[in-house]
Amino acid sequence: MGTRLRNLRNKLKSTKMSEGKKISERGRLTDAQILLIQKYYGLAIRRNTSVVEIPKSIWAIYFHKLSTDAKPQHGLCPMGSDSWCGFNKSLASGEKYIHKYSLT
Helix, strand or coil: CHHHHHHHHHHCCCCECCCCCECCCCCCCCHHHHHHHHHHHHHHHHHCCCCCHHHHHHHHHHHHHHCCCCCCCCCCCCCCCCCCCHHHHHHHHCCCCCCCCCCC
16 A cells, blocks of 8 residues: 555656645645555554455545545544544544644
């Protein structure tokens, strides 16, 4: 996963996105973001023993990363106060959640 994302970023590094920013700028597909995505995908595979649950967990990561304050997409993220998803964790505790960055 990490290699494919780095190759994609390198292929598109000079291309400006729709809002005029490059793909590797802050809050986008940086090395740190690639490492996080790679880590989360590995965890999704290792934590699930069911072949049916692995794709669901991977899609949860994808939509979690695409979420913004204007369009939260946490429907596939685990619910509850012990969730890795800060948005769903804040729903369980009744606190307000603000998305730090978005890839879009």
